[in-house]
Amino acid sequence: MSGDSHALPLRQGTTFSEDAVPEIDPTTTAGLLAERLQAWKHAVVYLEDYVGAVEKVHKAHAKEYERVLKTISHPLKEGAHFDQGLGGVAGFFENMRVNTQAMINSNAETEKTLKGSVLPILERLHKEIKAKHKEVTHGVEKGAKEIDKARNNTQKHIELLGQHTAAFESTGGKMTPNDDPYVIQRGVLHRLNKQVVEENNHRNDLINIQDGFKAFEAHVIQVVQQAMDALNQVAGGQAEKTRALYTDMLGAAQRIPGDFEWKGFINREGHRLVDPNEPPRNVDAIVFPNQDHNSTKPLIEGSLERKSRNKLSWGTQSAYYVVTPSKYLHEFKDDDNLRHDPKPELSIYLPDSVIGAPTGEKFHIKGKDKSKSFSSKLAGTSELNFKAHSAAEAQKWFDAIRIAAGATGPAYESQPPSPDASGPGSSSDAAPKVGKIDTAHKDQDVGITGDKTVSSPTAISPIATRQDTLKDTVASEEKKATVA
Missing domain, CATH: 2.30.29.30 (Pleckstrin-homology domain (PH domain)/Phosphotyrosine-binding domain (PTB))
Incomplete structure (x- = not known):
């Protein structure tokens, strides 16, 4: 079943609310995207193992092709991130399993060519995915720590306001200047503004990362297609049958639209991503305890x-x-x-x-x-x-x-x-x-x-x-x- 037949779900706010200190973990979206990059990395590793095994097959004949089949015989790691229907990455690997089974009896004599032209393409892609994973995890992690720090400062000052507004009622309003609820309430607004700035900066970073995922995944699929095309040119010349099998695998990869997996991912997990159409937070729209107390x-x-x-x-x-x-x-x-x-x-x-x-x-x-x-x-x-x-x-x-x-x-x-x-x-x-x-x-x-x-x-x-x-x-x- 194609993922295009599903209506995209309405996104729900995952990082923002009208509360002064939201209970949402700011690392949720970043963790999800980092896990998705891990899935892509393992998919590329699958292809690297596959081509490496094909190289050995061309050296060890039919028996080695059985080892090739074993490299992709297991389900994809983090397979839930991929559409399990035909036309996607999971369907592409299934197509590879079928065609590889037919190559068990074929001969391979182009080991050096495969090693020098096909594998480097996938290795470079592997490094790109690892670099992207490091950018998401380390870059966003710092912003999440700043948000947690700012939220803790805001929460402490809100609790301090609650204490002194309660004390205002019990003491008849006589207190020190620093304990004046009016002064403390202005302090809450000051710290809340710092928190909102950190949250909005973190949100913008996440939106930029999300926006880049579509193009990055299209690039990953494009490189995979390039690697499969090189594999077809090198190993397909062995025989017409072998060439036909590799051409079929290439077609399976080329039939995957650049945004096919991303659309399926949005359809399944869109409610956990940041909605770029959601307006930024505004201090004037935030409500916190004792904001309108008479003492303020x-x-x-x-x-x-x-x-x-x-x-x-x-x-x-x-x-x-x-x-x-x-x-x-x-x-x-x-x-x-x-x-x-x-x-x-x-x-x-x-x-x-x-x-x-x-x-x-x-x-x-x-x-x-x-x-x-x-x-x-x-x-x-x-x-x-x-x-x-x-x-x-x-x-x-x-x-x-x-x-x-x-x-x-x-x-x-x-x-x-x-x-x-x-x-x-x-x-x-x-x-x-x-x-x-x-x-x-x-x-x-x-x-x-x-x-x-x-x-x-x-x-x-x-x-x-x-x-x-x-x-x-x-x-x-x-x-x-x-x-x-």
């Missing part, structure tokens, strides 16, 4: 300008800032997760910081950098001066930071305290600290949560509220002192 969604993010903490420097520098549900203000160089590992260069824990109300486009935060970077160890606690693109945007950042810090958290006043509150004769209870948010402002923050990016609310400025409260308190204390 920023309250607010965008670019701001910040004055350097170095007093000798001038001007401001632009960077990418994020306020996370873990109550951190992180600074990054940019919002790119692919070119480099997105680690914060500055991390301020907002509940432990002093926050100043915005003045136009500017606002201030006084806190300690907890990012454990070299600059954080030198700077310690310092005041950070930010500048937004507009006053409305500065107010949005202030509202988001105040919510993340908590309604009862400290607030920073850039203006000095009132002289009445610090003058002589004032008691400690009559001069409340300006650094705390007042009760009225606290009531405004009841019910505010930090699970979504906030817009700019219309709220009373916290500085104005605290100053009015201070004046009312001082006036009340002076009135009591006058009455007494």
Whole structure:
């Protein structure tokens, strides 16, 4: 039965899925193709043995032809790779067995010619197949190791994200900057991108190897046909009968289309090969655990300008800032997760910081950098001066930071305290600290949560509220002192 009568099966994806770390072994396709090359090599070895035996037959007469028949009497190794019907490699060898049986009584006198012209053709083909086998096994093996290494790194970071997202729920979101699920999730995307690059490079290598198999196998069959043609010319001149037998074997080889075995192979094993029409993997289409967890969604993010903490420097520098549900203000160089590992260069824990109300486009935060970077160890606690693109945007950042810090958290006043509150004769209870948010402002923050990016609310400025409260308190204390 010809392999052309079978409909080619639909290929299934063998190396790609929507999972972050696929369970598919990247060496599966390469191993299959290497095994196929082994089958071709053994087929050529069959022919080498056959021609070598024919050479001996021409020297040892009829008895030696029985040895020729023995060289091809066994089934082909890796025979499952060949179409067992007529018209293929397996049918070709069966044709050889029948015709060789008829040559048992023939005489051979052309030993040297066979040894010098036919065998070298097959030996060169044998070496070509071995070189192709080495290219497939060694070249692809290196790419598979890189994929395994990249997948292990991705899996470890995904597991780390799972641990800290679980810890976020149990600890109420208080954790170190490096344990912030937002930061870890960006690290997952960074490692996942490296993994996808390795997988796509490995995939392209496999596709190139697969595409070359059709032409290579056609070349193998062409060389086999050339070897059989040379054998026919040398040994066929012995007698008309012998020539007719070798001509029949040559015809059996020439009737094999160059892509006959490959089409049959695709029909049987196509589902295990890489589909070149399948699109490459894309990080945006991959889903991994805790990707959309609330702790990974920023309250607010965008670019701001910040004055350097170095007093000798001038001007401001632009960077990418994020306020996370873990109550951190992180600074990054940019919002790119692919070119480099997105680690914060500055991390301020907002509940432990002093926050100043915005003045136009500017606002201030006084806190300690907890990012454990070299600059954080030198700077310690310092005041950070930010500048937004507009006053409305500065107010949005202030509202988001105040919510993340908590309604009862400290607030920073850039203006000095009132002289009445610090003058002589004032008691400690009559001069409340300006650094705390007042009760009225606290009531405004009841019910505010930090699970979504906030817009700019219309709220009373916290500085104005605290100053009015201070004046009312001082006036009340002076009135009591006058009455007494």
